[in-house]
Amino acid sequence: MTELDCPLVSVIIPVFNDAERLALCLAALAQQTYARSRYEVIVVDNGSEQPEQIQAVAAPYDWVTIAMESTPGSYAARNKGLTLAQGEVIAFTDADCIPAVDWLERGVAHLRQTPNCGLIAGRIEIFFKDPQRPTSVELYESITAFPQERLLSQFHGGATANLFTWRAVIDRVGGFDDQLKSNGDLDWGKRVHAQGYEQRYAEQVLVLHPARASLGELYGRTRRLVGGYYGLRLKQAQSLGQRQAVFLQMLLQNLVPPVSFAVNAALDTRLSSVGQKLKVSWVMVLVRYISAWETLRLKLGGVSSRA
Structure with a gap:
């Protein structure tokens, strides 16, 4: 895909007190195969106790915008990001995720290849702190967390840790319900489905997510x-x-x-x-x-x- 063929993508990342893992996420986004001039990243700080740490992590990247959202909850933060987004394509991930190097390229490709596409839900792969000695909680997470394909088939939605859509879809169905602390992505996905849009799971559109360990x-x-x-x-x-x-x-x-x-x-x-x-x-x-x-x-x- 040449630069001229690449639609502008806005990547929206909510963050709350997680500067360390946000640094890993942004480092992965800096290595994308997608044309650098064709994507922006909007990090929305959702009331971190030390916002200067979030700002310091983003400072090295001139393509990252920091925004603030005081209403508690990741969906309120994502809605804030949407008010700033310039892209034709909207990509969602989380501060504790590590996108694969071709995440944007593959996500946009699947979005464009699916007629009347409302959303692409990508794979979220769980990893352990110590693969040789996973905790009981990590093992539980490895078989239960983020079943994107099942969420899409049963509930017509996917986790916003790895989700692509068109800006035009959001303009039509609206943003997230910011009163919800969880499951707002499934609520939004159902609205997309109700409008008649196609929804696809894409195994190759990959982000890594750490298992909760304790x-x-x-x-x-x-x-x-x-x-x-x-x-x-x-x-x-x-x-x-x-x-x-x-x-x-x-x-x-x-x-x-x-x-x-x-x-x-x-x-x-x-x-x-x-x-x-x-x-x-x-x-x-x-x-x-x-x-x-x-x-x-x-x-x-x-x-x-x-x-």
């Missing part, structure tokens, strides 16, 4: 995901009865022991030993009960977490 990280992620999903379900409910049903369904689902998950883990060839399979099943039990508690907390008036 119970603390898992706890924070689980709370955020439950809050986003609960908020999305309540948004879709049309009556008080339906809202009550959402609560009860989510609570009861998470109180049921994950027997089918344990069976699937036992059969999963990505887990190399009985010990790994048992560890992953134990983590899933923990996730279920964290999810049940968080659902109850939200029902009692708690605010969804951004952690």
